[in-house]
Amino acid sequence: MYHSLREAIADAEGRGISLATAALDIESRDQGRPVAEIREALRRALHVMRGAVEQGLTGDRRSNSGLVGGDAAKLRTGPAGPLAGTVFREVLMRAIAVQEVNAAMGIIVAAPTAGGAGVLPGVLLGLAAKHDLSEDAMVDALATAGLIGAVVAQRASLSGAEGGCQAETGAAAGMAAGAATQLLGGTPAQVGHAVALAQQGTLGLVCDPLGGLVELPCVFRNATGAAIALAAVEMAMAGITFAIPADEVIDTMGEIGREMDVRYRETAGGGLAATPTGRRLAKERLTQIKRA
Amino acid sequence: MVSLLDIIGPVMVGPSSSHTAGACRLGLIARDLVAGTPERALIELHGSFARTGEGHGTDKAIVGGLLGFRPDDERLRDALQIMEREGLDFRFEKTTLGDEPAVHPNTVRITVHRAHRHHVMLGASLGAGRIRVSEIDGYPVEVDGSHHTIVMVAEDIKGSIARIAGLLSEADLNIATLRLSRKHRGGDAFMVIEVDERPTDAVGAALKALPWVRWTHRIEKVGG
Numbered sequence: 001m002y003h004s005l006r007e008a009i010a011d012a013e014g015r016g017i018s019l020a021t022a023a024l025d026i027e028s029r030d031q032g033r034p035v036a037e038i039r040e041a042l043r044r045a046l047h048v049m050r051g052a053v054e055q056g057l058t059g060d061r062r063s064n065s066g067l068v069g070g071d072a073a074k075l076r077t078g079p080a081g082p083l084a085g086t087v088f089r090e091v092l093m094r095a096i097a098v099q100e101v102n103a104a105m106g107i108i109v110a111a112p113t114a115g116g117a118g119v120l121p122g123v124l125l126g127l128a129a130k131h132d133l134s135e136d137a138m139v140d141a142l143a144t145a146g147l148i149g150a151v152v153a154q155r156a157s158l159s160g161a162e163g164g165c166q167a168e169t170g171a172a173a174g175m176a177a178g179a180a181t182q183l184l185g186g187t188p189a190q191v192g193h194a195v196a197l198a199q200q201g202t203l204g205l206v207c208d209p210l211g212g213l214v215e216l217p218c219v220f221r222n223a224t225g226a227a228i229a230l231a232a233v234e235m236a237m238a239g240i241t242f243a244i245p246a247d248e249v250i251d252t253m254g255e256i257g258r259e260m261d262v263r264y265r266e267t268a269g270g271g272l273a274a275t276p277t278g279r280r281l282a283k284e285r286l287t288q289i290k291r292a
Numbered sequence: 293m294v295s296l297l298d299i300i301g302p303v304m305v306g307p308s309s310s311h312t313a314g315a316c317r318l319g320l321i322a323r324d325l326v327a328g329t330p331e332r333a334l335i336e337l338h339g340s341f342a343r344t345g346e347g348h349g350t351d352k353a354i355v356g357g358l359l360g361f362r363p364d365d366e367r368l369r370d371a372l373q374i375m376e377r378e379g380l381d382f383r384f385e386k387t388t389l390g391d392e393p394a395v396h397p398n399t400v401r402i403t404v405h406r407a408h409r410h411h412v413m414l415g416a417s418l419g420a421g422r423i424r425v426s427e428i429d430g431y432p433v434e435v436d437g438s439h440h441t442i443v444m445v446a447e448d449i450k451g452s453i454a455r456i457a458g459l460l461s462e463a464d465l466n467i468a469t470l471r472l473s474r475k476h477r478g479g480d481a482f483m484v485i486e487v488d489e490r491p492t493d494a495v496g497a498a499l500k501a502l503p504w505v506r507w508t509h510r511i512e513k514v515g516g
Contacts, residue, residue, distance in 0.1 A: 102306030146296030159419035212344030
C-alpha cells in the first residue's frame, strides 16, 4: 500500500484515475487478490455499517455498563436544533448509532478500530440520506478511506493505547473527510486537503474513557469526529487548501502520540476518566458489570 | 504489509478491536491446539486484559473463541452462559506475566485440555484486531493468524525440513513462511509453517505419520 498520500495523489493524477482505483490496484497486487474480490469485501462492510446504523437508530439497547445508549434515537426524533433537517444532523445521529451498537456488543465494522467505528459510516451514510449516491461510489469511498487509514497506520498509529484518541476518532475523521470529498466529486488533491483539514482539528486529542470502557466519551467523540470531518469536506469542496500537506499532519499526530503521557492513552488514568464524576461512575458501573 | 481490509474491518462484535475481536482470535487459536472445544481451560489475563477485560467483554470473547465462535458471531455476547450450560470447566485468573515492553499490555496465557491432549500458549492482542502468539508449550513462536498455519514438534534430524516441504508441495500447498526453533542442539525442533491454502486432514495425517514427528496441529486462519 502507498506509504504517503502525496505518492497516491500523484499516481492518481498522473494516470487520470481516482484514489479509490489507485488504492484497489495496489491492494490487489499486495494481497494477490482480484479487485472484484476486494470490492466485494468492502460491499459487505458497507452492508454491516448500514445494519449497525439501522439498529442504533431504532434500538434502545444500552451498553454493558448502562453508561450509554438511546441518544441516537433522540437525534432522530427529538426536538429541533439549528441543524434540524440538515445532512449534519443525519451524520451525527448515525455516528452515535453505530457507536452505541458497538458499546452494546452489537456487530460493527472496525474502521479503523471499534472505538472509532462510528465516524466513517456516520459521514458516508449520513450523506447518502440526503444525496443520491450509487453503491459503487460508496464502495469507492470505502476504498479511499482504507487508503487514508493505511497511510496513517504506517506513518503514525491507529491505536488509542499508543497515540490517544487522535489516532482513533482523529484518524477516522481524516478517513471520512477524504472519502466523502471523493464521493461528492472532489479531486484527489481536494481529498488530500480534506484529510489535512480534518486531522489538524483532532491533533492532541486524548483517549480518556471512563473505567477504560469504550463508552464514554467514545460515543460522543465519534459524533464530534464526524462533525470535524464534515466541516473539512465543506472547506475542501469550497476550494480551501491547507498549507501543511496531509502526510505531515499525520506525522505530527504520530509525534504527539509518542510524547503523550500514558494517562491519556486508554488507561483511564487521566482526562475525563479521572474526574471525580468519571471515577465515581466507573466504579459504580464496573461493579454492576461484575454482578450481571 | 498493511491491507485496506485491515483498516475497513474486521466485521466484529463490539466494543473493542483489541479487547474483543483480538481476544476472540486468541481463543480460536488455543482451541485449534486441541482440535476442538477444550473440556478444561485456564485463562490467565495480564495487564490491560486483567484490568479492563470484563467491561470490554474480553472474558466472553476468549471463551467464545474457545467455543469456536469467530469475532463476528453474535453468540459471543452469551458465551459465558453457553460455557456453563455445556458444563465446561474454564477458569479465569488475573496474573502478571512480566514487564513492558517485553510483555505486551494485552497478553493472555491459555492452558487447554481436551481428551489426552493439553497445551499452553501465550498470546497478545496488538490493536485493530491483530494478534501475535509468542509461545506454544514453552517454544518461542510467532503466529499472527493471518495464514493457515501448521505447527509441529519433531526430532531434530537432518533432512526433516526437505521432507516436510516435499510433502506440502505434493499436497499443492504453497509455503508463505517457515520458522524453526529448538530449545537446544539435538533437542526437539519446533516448526511453524504458514501456508496460503488450507491444509486438508490428509496432510495432517501424512505429517503425523512421519516417524520423527511428535505432534502437529493445524491452526485455522483467523484474520487478515
